[in-house]
Amino acid sequence: MNQAQEKITAILHTRRKELPEIERQIARWEKLKHELSGLESAVSTLRKHETTDDQTQQTLSTLRFSPVYEAISDTVASLSLLKARFSRSTLNIGVSGRARVGKSTLLQSISGLDDEQIPTGSGLPVTAVRSRIFHSVHSRATLTLHNYESFRVDVLQPYHAALDLPEAPQTLELFASYQYPRSDAELSEAKQQESTAIPVLRRLKEMQAALPSYREYLTGAEKVVGLDDLRKFVAYPTAEEEDAAHHTGRPAPRPYLAVKDVQIECPFPYAQVNELGIVDLPGLGELAANAEEHHLEGLQNDVDLVMLVKRPLEGMAYWGKEDGAATNLLDKARGFIQNRRDFVYLVINTGGVDEAKIKALRGDILRSVNDGQLDKHFHVLETNTADPKDVYDNALVPVLNHLAERLPVMDKQVRDGTTALASNVTQRVEQILGDIAAALVKGKSSNLDSSEQESLIREADDLRLKLAVSLSEEITELHKKARQDSGPEFQAYEDSVDQAYNNVNAWIDNGFGHGAEKWCEKAYARFARDRNSAGFAGDELNHIRVEISNFFSGIDQHFETALDALWNHLADDIISPRFGNLLQGNSGRAALSTLCHLMAEAEEPCQGLSQAVQELLALRLDYRTQLHPKVRRALDDLQSEVEDPETGEKKARFTVDLTSAGAERLLREMTSLARAAAYRTRKALMQEAMVPALVIHAAVEQFDDALIRSGDSEKEFRRMARCYRDDIWPGLFAGVEAATARGVAIINAVKAVRHTLAS
Numbered sequence: 057m058n059q060a061q062e063k064i065t066a067i068l069h070t071r072r073k074e075l076p077e078i079e080r081q082i083a084r085w086e087k088l089k090h091e092l093s094g095l096e097s098a099v100s101t102l103r104k105h106e107t108t109d110d111q112t113q114q115t116l117s118t119l120r121f122s123p124v125y126e127a128i129s130d131t132v133a134s135l136s137l138l139k140a141r142f143s144r145s146t147l148n149i150g151v152s153g154r155a156r157v158g159k160s161t162l163l164q165s166i167s168g169l170d171d172e173q174i175p176t177g178s179g180l181p182v183t184a185v186r187s188r189i190f191h192s193v194h195s196r197a198t199l200t201l202h203n204y205e206s207f208r209v210d211v212l213q214p215y216h217a218a219l220d221l222p223e224a225p226q227t228l229e230l231f232a233s234y235q236y237p238r239s240d241a242e243l244s245e246a247k248q249q250e251s252t253a254i255p256v257l258r259r260l261k262e263m264q265a266a267l268p269s270y271r272e273y274l275t276g277a278e279k280v281v282g283l284d285d286l287r288k289f290v291a292y293p294t295a296e297e298e299d300a301a302h303h304t305g306r307p308a309p310r311p312y313l314a315v316k317d318v319q320i321e322c323p324f325p326y327a328q329v330n331e332l333g334i335v336d337l338p339g340l341g342e343l344a345a346n347a348e349e350h351h352l353e354g355l356q357n358d359v360d361l362v363m364l365v366k367r368p369l370e371g372m373a374y375w376g377k378e379d380g381a382a383t384n385l386l387d388k389a390r391g392f393i394q395n396r397r398d399f400v401y402l403v404i405n406t407g408g409v410d411e412a413k414i415k416a417l418r419g420d421i422l423r424s425v426n427d428g429q430l431d432k433h434f435h436v437l438e439t440n441t442a443d444p445k446d447v448y449d450n451a452l453v454p455v456l457n458h459l460a461e462r463l464p465v466m467d468k469q470v471r472d473g474t475t476a477l478a479s480n481v482t483q484r485v486e487q488i489l490g491d492i493a494a495a496l497v498k499g500k501s502s503n504l505d506s507s508e509q510e511s512l513i514r515e516a517d518d519l520r521l522k523l524a525v526s527l528s529e530e531i532t533e534l535h536k537k538a539r540q541d542s543g544p545e546f547q548a549y550e551d552s553v554d555q556a557y558n559n560v561n562a563w564i565d566n567g568f569g570h571g572a573e574k575w576c577e578k579a580y581a582r583f584a585r586d587r588n589s590a591g592f593a594g595d596e597l598n599h600i601r602v603e604i605s606n607f608f609s610g611i612d613q614h615f616e617t618a619l620d621a622l623w624n625h626l627a628d629d630i631i632s633p634r635f636g637n638l639l640q641g642n643s644g645r646a647a648l649s650t651l652c653h654l655m656a657e658a659e660e661p662c663q664g665l666s667q668a669v670q671e672l673l674a675l676r677l678d679y680r681t682q683l684h685p686k687v688r689r690a691l692d693d694l695q696s697e698v699e700d701p702e703t704g705e706k707k708a709r710f711t712v713d714l715t716s717a718g719a720e721r722l723l724r725e726m727t728s729l730a731r732a733a734a735y736r737t738r739k740a741l742m743q744e745a746m747v748p749a750l751v752i753h754a755a756v757e758q759f760d761d762a763l764i765r766s767g768d769s770e771k772e773f774r775r776m777a778r779c780y781r782d783d784i785w786p787g788l789f790a791g792v793e794a795a796t797a798r799g800v801a802i803i804n805a806v807k808a809v810r811h812t813l814a815s
Contacts, residue, residue, distance in 0.1 A: 203276030392473025
């Protein structure tokens with residue numbers, strides 16, 4: 057079991073690491089729901105306005121937000137279940153089964169508790185409250201108590217609903233004095249025909265009569281009790297207590313009604329996994345209103361696997377209708393877990409039962425449940441639930457080993473299923489946004505008469521033509537500059553290379569940045585340690601080669617200035633003046649970035665135009681990308697070995713005495729070698745002076761092709777004109793400002809939704 061312990065500990069750790077992202081997604085979907093509400097309000101305002109055209113009103117009226125809200129709520133609920141699953145610090149096994157099958161006995165054998173904490177019975181169900189039992193060094197129980205409101209909603213209201221009674225009383229005092237039907241004859245005619253109405257009504261009236269026994273506990277607080285005092289808070293009254301109540305006319309006490317949940321801590325006798333919890337799940341086969349729903353809720357929130365107990369007593373040694381209903385309920389509980397056999401183990405309780413009945417039940421499960429194939433749909437275990445060692449060996453160990461292997465798979469299925477659900481909702485939201493965009497486009501067109509629509513097309517085509525002319529002139533000018541060996545840009549490049557050259561020479565002359573004296577001291581120390589000069593010389597040459605490249609990469613500042621100048625010129629002198637107020641408040645790179653974003657996020661997205669601007673902004677102009685590969689050979693001579701001209705073999709470049717004088721000589725020789733390499737690098741860079749201009753020319757030429765001459769260019773310019781007409785040509789289409797204002801409210805709401813979707 058040590059290996060299972062290690063795997064389970066690792067699984068729980070992995071779960072906790074995923075919690076921050078799950079919590080972020082919950083907050084994201086809740087924010088999205090709020091933003092959709094704002095969008096729905098903006099849509100409603102536009103739809104209802106008297107100036108909105110009939111076509112837009114009709115399109116907007118078909119939008120259905122309510123189903124999307126419900127789908128988002130379902131997504132948040134699934135994420136919350138995932139959070140609950142991954143938040144637990146324990147691996148939890150649920151134990152379920154009908155009355156008299158040995159469920160409580162199994163729990164006792166695993167936990168070491170007795171009838172005072174986990175009551176057993178030979179007839180009616182005795183477990184009234186879901187208990188979570190954890191392996192611990194402590195021995196105590198923590199009760200989570202109802203307040204009256206949670207008691208009213210979770211306990212009373214289901215009974216009222218089951219009997220078609222009015223809503224449960226709003227206050228404790230009203231409940232105490234409420235006049236319930238004296239018999240089923242006072243119920244609705246439909247309820248009188250239901251066989252469960254009489255016992256459900258009796259239970260409800262018993263709750264009211266027993267109120268004095270649990271009223272003091274309806275505080276909503278937590279209460280810690282000793283294990284010896286636990287039974288009355290988790291179990292129905294015993295048969296003896298019910299009989300005594302009947303004879304005395306006084307109601308049996310029911311403190312359990314005030315208990316929402318109980319957590320029990322105790323040392324398990326055979327626990328080999330520290331992080332182990334057992335969840336006692338009441339509900340199957342009980343008459344209590346919403347018992348099965350409560351059972352399902354407990355399964356979804358709190359367990360990793362369920363052990364469903366079945367005992368082959370007289371008349372129960374077969375797989376019956378009730379058993380099928382129980383497994384169907386468990387199918388709902390496993391949610392996104394794909395295989396039944398991963399989530400449910402059938403446990404045959406062999407204690408106190410003759411072998412013939414065990415054999416009969418075993419065979420019926422094989423045929424009726426597993427289609428004649430062992431463990432096909434459900435794993436089947438057999439154990440005497442009253443024998444703790446037998447339960448450990450034949451039930452708990454197989455289950456824990458199974459979980460150690462399969463729980464990561466189940467977690468992934470739950471995670472993937474939740475993600476797929478969220479993805480489907482995302483598509484539904486995107487559909488609404490697309491429908492709104494289409495309605496706004498039609499609305500904008502319908503707000504213009506035919507002559508205005510023609511005018512808008514002319515303006516869009518004219519804008520594209522003017523940009524084409526300006527960009528063509530710019531490309532011609534850049535072509536000339538790229539082939540000149542003089543001019544301000546050329547001189548600025550040469551100055552930046554010379555500055556880098558001067559800086560590297562100053563570094564070389566300063567003992568390669570250390571000072572001559574310290575450099576020689578370092579060299580002499582290495583000579584003494586290595587008993588040769590080759591190791592130090594090789595390391596220094598590598599260092600010199602890297603540093604020379606670093607110094608010349610200082611010309612990147614020149615390149616950055618050149619790119620900024622390009623973006624400023626294109627944005628401020630060519631593009632922004634032709635786009636009216638669209639890019640107002642922005643200049644240079646910021647203006648181009650804004651244009652790129654506006655094209656991508658337009659009501660009718662202009663992806664081609666956006667991509668053209670994005671590629672221009674992605675232009676890189678730097679020493680290491682464009683120039684270093686071309687001048688790299690200038691540094692090749694900085695090697696610690698050279699070829700012997702006579703033998704052709706490699707030999708050490710430097711041979712110096714291993715003395716202080718030898719170190720000084722090595723410094724002189726390396727200084728000369730480094731200066732020569734720096735000079736060659738400067739010379740090579742000067743020969744590449746036209747490269748930056750060529751790169752810029754090619755980039756602008758590509759920008760012009762993508763923006764003006766692509767196949768979708770004309771269509772996208774017209775789309776852009778429809779989307780931003782009042783920003784690009786303010787006042788030209790003055791008759792539609794009011795409609796535009798209402799449309800802007802929707803556009804802003806859509807942008808908020810899209811931003812959250814993308815986050």
